[in-house]
Amino acid sequence: MQSRFSGAISLLIAQAVVLLLGWITHPIIGRVLGPGSYGLYGVVLSIQTILGLFLALGVPVAISRFVAQDTNHARSILRQAIRIQIVFAFLLSITVFLFSSVIANLLGDSNLTNLIRFVALVLLLQSGYPVFVQYLSGMHRFNRQAMLTSTYAVIKLMGALSLIYVFGVYGAFAGFAIGGFVAAIIGWVWTKKIGGTTPKPLPIKSFLSFAGTYVLILVCLQLLISLDLFMVKALLKDNVTAGYYSAAVTLSRISFMLLQSLTFVLLPSVSALTKPGASREKAVNFIGSSLRYLIIIIVPGAVLASTTSESLIRLFYSTQYDPAAGALSILMIGLACIAFFQLLANIVAGAGKAYMALIGTIVLLFVSLLLGFVLIPKFGMIGAAWQTTISGILGLLGLSLYTFKSFQIPVPYKSIFNVVVASIIIVLPTYIWKVHPFVLPFQFIVLFALYFTVLFLLKEITMEDRRLVASLHPKLQWLAK
DSSP states (O other), rough: OOOOOHHHHHHHHHHHHHHHHHHHHHHHHHHHHHHHHHHHHHHHHHHHHHHHHHHHHHHHHHHHHHHHGGGGGHHHHHHHHHHHHHHHHHHHHHHHHTTTHHHOOOOOOOOHHHHHHHHHHHHHHTTHHHHHHHHHHHHHHHHHHHHHHHHHHHHHHHHHHHHHHHHHHHHHHHHHHHHHHHHHHHHHHHHOOOOOOOOOOOHHHHHHEEEHHHHHHHHHHHHHHHHHHHHHHIIIIOHHHHHHHHHHHHHHHHHHHHHHHHHHHHHHHHHHSSSTTTTTHHHHHHHHHHHHHHHHHHHHHHHHHTTTHHHHHHHOOOOOGGGGGHHHHHHHHHHHHHHHHHHHHHHHTTTTTOOOOOHHHHHHHHHHHHHHHHHHHHHHHHHHHHHHHHHHHHHHHHHHHHHHTTOEEEEEEEHHHHHHHHHHHHHHGGGGOOOGGGGGHHHHHHHHHHHHHHHHHOOOSSSHHHHHHHHOOOOGGGGGO
């Protein structure tokens, strides 16, 4: 088994590959089809993402949790769970196909019906791949999990780019199906000899209860980060505006999607550490350290992206999408808060209290819905961005208070102060140092180097942190000296 820290790094890299390859596809579609058609693509992609969560993070994540707590019966759990996943996949695909016209009419555009029906088939072909990803997570084979995730991303991109110029938007969605199907076959081969083979009946009730609760959390979270786009489409009835806002939404999800990979480490790790007989002290230390590292990672990235939103838009899209820059500045903060909320929800769920995360997420969804009806008609895209950001801030504050109190974890006030100071220092140069969009990655590297230097000078980077990083590779041993 692999250490949690090196596993987290592997999955972060893999998720970065997924995002990078995904963003290669997004700008191509945006540039080739224009804001109007890209708006339709963005709306239907959000629908596919939300519906796909039922298959990607329901049964598969339950596999991760149950396998992490019972590795001796891992293969037996996997076999039984695959049968459940197959049934769910067929039921979901048939339901989406039958209700495609209803979904299209709710969004005020009956032309979306056939595209949604095509997505129903895509969902079915994607359903096998997440099972093996989460099984590898439960077995703490994070490197192999990262390889499978990256393989899926590469095949998906190749499929989409091969077909988009022939079949248009349908070709882009076909890439998801091809990537998922091929990755499922590879995952089946890779997991054949991993895990204990002792047979054991799966506790269906508790398994499905956890899967259902957890997937509802993730579906509500995906709805939360997509609700603003849906409401922009439905309330403003303008495909071009929806296209601009879709571009802002896509880029704002950088932190959310990148850090989503950490949930594959946090949930099985917390599950293993909080099972009956496990050391409570180890669990508290692991959760406390994880939260500190998350604060160090999330804050600077969000504020930097917020202050350089126009350059980000031009880097990934073009000046044609400049109207999205204002909304993106606000959304970067909101999605960073929701990303942190998601990670806290996984910690709470892994400790067996998934219902608390579910309640909090549902409350946020209703808050966002009310804010959307008030803000979007009056302020347009900017109102939609504030709708999501206000919801994210409220959710983060609420679940943070619950997590720190429930697990009796000391609040890292010193770390928060140091991170805020360092983030302010690296943001200030962006108001003077204006760069060409293609130079933006270099600017980020320089500013992040400055960020970690400031943290080092403030003594936030400890010897324990340096030893942890040094453990990743022999060539990094100098950091621990």
